[in-house]
Amino acid sequence: MTSPAPLLRFDGVICRFGEVTAVGGVTCDIAPGCFAALVGASGSGKSTLLKTVNTLVQPTTGRVLFAGEDVSDLKPARLRRRVGYVFQGIGLFPHFSVAENIAIGPRLTGETLPPERIAELLDLVELDAAMGTRMPDELSGGQRQRVGVARALAGEPELLIMDEPFGALDPITRDALGRKVRELHERLGLTTVMVTHDMAEALLLADRVLVMDRGQLVADETPRALLAGAGGDVAQGLVAVPRQQAERLAALEVSGEASR
Amino acid sequence: MGDIWDILPGLGDKLAAHVVLSASAIGLAMLIALPMAVWASRSKTVSRVALSLASLVQTIPALALLALFFPLLLSLRSVFGEGLPTLGFLPALMALTLYALLPILRNAVTAQANLDPEILEAADGVGMTKWQKLVLVEAPLSAPFIMAGIRTASVWTIGAATLATTIGQPSLGDPIFAGLQTQNWALVLAGCLASAGLALAADNLLWVIEVGLARRKRWMTFGGIAVVALGILAALWAQGAGSSEERRIVIASKQFSEQYILAQLIGARLEAAGYAVEYRDGLGSAVVHSAVASSSIDISVDYTGTIWTNYLNRSDNPGREAMYETIREWEWRENGVKVLGRLGFENAYAFAMREDRARELGVASLTDLAAVAPRLTVGGDPEFFERPEWIAVKDAYSLNFARNRNFAPTFMYNALQSGEADVISAYTSDGRIAADRLVVLADPKGALPSYDAMLMLSPRIAADEGVIAALEPLIGAISVEAMREANLAVDREDAQKMTPKGAAAGLADKAGL
Incomplete structure (x- = not known):
């Protein structure tokens, strides 16, 4: 299979903070148009790796290439306009209107x-x-994150990176916004990298799931392959959680009683 | 106290000077503190050093801080030349600015440290440069807290600016210090009311700006700023209208009644001779001598004993005449100050007791006092027990009191009446010696130096024949009795109380001038 030139390339990325190694040598390519999910437990290094893309974190060694250019050679303001960024904290400026x-x-x-x-x-x-004239503190959590997504898309970015974008939202809002983002990804022809600790969310939204464990990339599979048992122990451990939940829900539906 | 309402309208020019001084100090402090806070937010070391220094400044009493700038500026004259002002606006501005730094700096640093980290991450995430982040996010979000710091600084500064009087800068402290010295309580209250009113007004206006910033109500923010700006402009205009270009003859007075009276007496004679004069009342005793030497002021009345111990650093007592001649020669040679002559009376330190108490204890001289001292309390003005005169007397007569107590000069006499002190360090020209029927104890060993009042002329006017001609008749013309009477007229608290100006006129009559 010949793949097109990658939009994003991690090339031996290592990030150390003092004694701690957050990312311990990651090499991987993301093709244009891909929706990749970066999954792992807390502290696995996934957020740190994501932040090397828009240079909020500088790799200790290694490079990150965006459309073939080293991101550290690009002006941050220019780079960040081409890379939309959505994160859990949202960070709407409270003194600006929507x-x-x-x-x-x-x-x-x-x-x-x-x-x-x-x-x-x-x-x-x-x-x-009409929401445009409101101030952020007049919005609900879900509305705020929608504004956060709109802000990330305002500069017509080529790449959208999201760090636990729906982590703080209630389940219904979370599901609706997840679908919306996937739809926008298709419609606007974006390339998207989403960090999440929720494997179900990754399986349902992404084309490609990258699993991180203790700073290493330990699996790189399609959702279908993961569900079929590929990817190794760590990945399968993460897949087991939503799968068992689904099975218990199904059993509950049949017998009227959950198997605990 | 109905006279307060008569005094207040006359304080307009002091108020204008007070506003201009305070506003300049706060403005300058903002110019220094705000960039410093930005720097401090980028570096922990800078933050720690800046805040420690600003806190350190706060521990210095405002009065001392103001006084310290005088010698500092004087020494800087070797760099910036003789034109550098050492008294008045410049040192007051510098001291008050230092004083205003802490609240502004601390609030600005705290505000920046407490900014929501997620909002700062978002600012980076949308691609802001450091400068854009500062201007678009950090500054507007910190503004209400910074404004709160500016409010605190303003209230402090307006309060502390009353002390600028002591270094020759006109302010609302002028009526307070003059009133305190002459026991004119209406004057004190008027000054306090005016400065408290100004502080309250500033606090409320700045509060409006602060709320406007916090609630993003532009009309409040800009309305508040507009009123503050108008107030400052009006003060500047009032000050500009009142000042003329031509240099007047500046007459100093220290912080006691006699000095206020003599300044008025000198001023009246110079005005009669056609000179324009200006008074710098209530100056700190320590700055007067250097101020005359540097021509920051032109005329002062100083005392031989003061100059002898404080400036010639002598502790011996060669006798009255020799001391005067030595000082006169030294002033001319070292400072270019012309000692025009002695006014004719002494304002020496002396020990005084109530007549009945002295009789009861059988005390007429310091020798007698030494025998009963271990049972008695001695009262002195705040500096007395540090002065060489006290040490000289103590050693000469082996004085050993049960207790030493400090009183403000005004209250020393009350303490003697109420029995809180048995003997006090009085001043020989004080009117209350006669009025309170006190006895001044004899000094058979001559331990106390003489304190002849001398008329001092700054180098600038030392050769001005008109000035000399106008003031020469004062030399030798004022007896200690006449001075006591004038001092009493100002210090008394009954219906016959007079202003220093009125007492000066009476003194002139008495002296046959």
Whole structure:
């Protein structure tokens, strides 16, 4: 199989913080158009690896190439405009309105987003255009994260990176927003890398699941292959959780009693 | 106290000076503290050093901090030349600025440290440069807390600015210090009310700005800023209207009634001779001599004993005439200060007792006092027990009291009346010696040096024949009795109480001038 030139390449990335090695040598390519999920337990190094993409973290050794260029050679402001970033904390600026929050990325490079474009971005995340004048503290958690996604998309990025984007949301909002993001990924032709500790979410949304354990990449499979038993012990340990939950739910439906 | 309402309207120029001084100090402190806070937020070491230094400054009493800038600026004259002002606005501004730094710096540093880390991550995540992050995120989110620090600094500064009087900067401290010395409580209260009112007004206006920033209400923020700016502009305008270009003759007075009266007496004579004069009342005793030597002020009345011990650093007592001649020669040679002559009275340290108490104990001289001292309490002004005169007397007569107590000069006499002190360090020209029927104890061993009042002229006017002609009649013209009477007129608390100006006129009549 001949793969197209990767949009993102991790080349022997090692990140150390003092004595601690968070990422212990990761090499991997992400092809354009791919929706990759980076899964692992807390402390496995997945968030650190993700942050090397938009240079919020500098690798101790190794390189990260974005469209063939070393990200450390690119101006951070330029790079971060081409790489949309969504994270669990959302980080909406409390002193800016929703519209001002969405338009901040382009504004930093001297561009003013027209109101139509802001309305279009709000529409993408299924928010009413009238929301633009609200302040962040007037929104619900789910609405805030939708604004966070709209802000990440405002600069028409080629790559979307997400760090536990739905971690703080209730299950219904979380499911709806996950589907929405997958749909936008298709519609806008994005390449997406999502960090999550929830294997079910990864299996349901991603084309490709990368499993990290103690700073190492230990599995790189499609969701189908993982469900078929590929990927090794750590990956299968993570897959076992949603699978058993599904089985118990199914049993409950049949017998009226859960097997515990 | 109905006179307060008569005094307040006359404080306009002091208020304007107070506003200009305080606003300048706070503005300058902001210019220093805010960039420093940004730097401190990027470096733990800078943060620690800056905050420690600012805290250290706070531990220095404001009065001392103000006074310390005088010798500092004086020594800097060797670098910046003789034009560098050593009294007045510049040192007051510098001291108050240092004082205002801490609250602004501390609040700004704390505000930055408490910013939500997720918002800072988002700022990096959307691609802000450090500068954009500062301007677009850190500054607006810290602004309400920084404003709270500026409010604290403003209230402190407006309060501390009253002390600028002691280094010759006009402020609302002028009526307070003048009132305290002459026991004119209406004057003290008027000054306190005006400065407290100003502090409250500033606090409330800045509160409006702070709330405007916190709630993102632009009309409140800009409205508050506009009113503050208008107030400062009005003060500047009022000050500009009141000042003229031509240099006046500046007459100093230290912080006691006699000095206020003599300054008025000198001023009246110079005005009669056609000179424009200006008074710097209530100066710290320590700064007056150097201020005359550096021509920051032009005329002062100083005392032989003070100069002898504090500036010639002598502890011997060669006798009254020799001491005066030595000082006169030394002032001219070393400082270019012309000692025009002695006014004719002494304001020496002396030990005084109530007449009845002295009779009861059989004390008429310091020798007698030594025998009963172990049963008695001695009262002195705050510096007395550190002074060489006290040590000289103590050693000469082997004085050993049961207790030493410090009193403000004004209250020393009350303490004697109420029995809280049995004997006090009085001043020989004090009107209360006669009024309270006190006896001054004889000094048979001559341990106390003489304190002849001398008229001192700064190098700038040392050769001004007009000034000399106007003041020469004062030499030898003022007897200790006349001075006591004038001092009593100002210090008394009954209906016959007079202002220093009124007492000066009476003194002039008495002296036949």
